[in-house]
Amino acid sequence: MSRRSSPEPETGAPLGRAGPGANRSRPSPAWIAARRTWAVALALATALAAAACARRADSPRTHRVLIHGFAFDPAQVAVAAGDTVEWVNQDIVPHTATATNRAWDTGSIGPDSSARVVIEPGGIGPYACSFHPQMKAALVRR
């Protein structure tokens, strides 16, 4: 087949809503329509799956950690640099989330309050509440 100017998929089926009558040379119209449906559906599925994959693997995410009962929950969160971690204090006293290497620190989070930190590459590692040092948790690499 010679080169064509239209950006038509290789199925050879006409674009748009044009009826199969426009090109009724070889395969039956029903077969053409079926092939078109196939192509569109497969393209859609691939695009959806690829988009979902990309979002999961690459783009920044937000993670929520609850503080209750003098503990971080969950105690371990898998993050990538650029992700945001939000701590929600459900206890009746103030807490902090403070990186052990001091790369980041939420400062005091009062009862029923929250704080967010965007994690930089050096910020992945253990952390604790600076007010109550027995409250230990960790960010690990995802």
Add this chain to the structure above:
Amino acid sequence: MLRPIPSVRLLVVATVLFAAGSLLAGCAKKSQETTSASSATSAESTATPPAPALNDANIAAIVVAANTVDIQNAQQAERITKNAKVKAFARRMITDHTAVNKQAADLAKKLNLTPEDNDTSRGLVTGADSTRAQIKAKTGADFDKAYVDNEVSYHQAVLDMLDKTLIPGAQNAELKKLLEDTRPAIAGHLKMAQDLQAALSSTSAK
């Protein structure tokens, strides 16, 4: 007009679902979603009911007294101690017990509950007054040790009172919840006091 015959359509749908599903499953392996599963720490409730029946107004008074005692102990310690760790601990006790007292006061107001003093709340205050005087008579490392030792036994006593008397005795659900929420704070403070106690004894041993 012309459409794919139904069986073809069905096949298409099934294949698309399968293809999308397997692709997603593939990348799902790479990512570990972290969901926050809450693990509630529950107080072990004992079956024995409190000996003298306390009403909610009594319980509110005990909560306020217990917090106030620890704030006053801490204020004295913060003023007198030269030890940075002891000072930081005392400051934390002031902040946390003030926060708990504020919540207790807010709840009492909301419930129209006027704290009503009773033998337990009065006993806490008078006992603490004499203990504080004894601690104040000491100096330097002896003072620090006396303060921190008392913090260990005091928080242990409050924890026991919460578990055996206050939580089982509270009638109002919100008051009971406040007491249950207070428990991990008291347990956390006990742990901090014990850690500080150990740190002080290891420095004094050198």
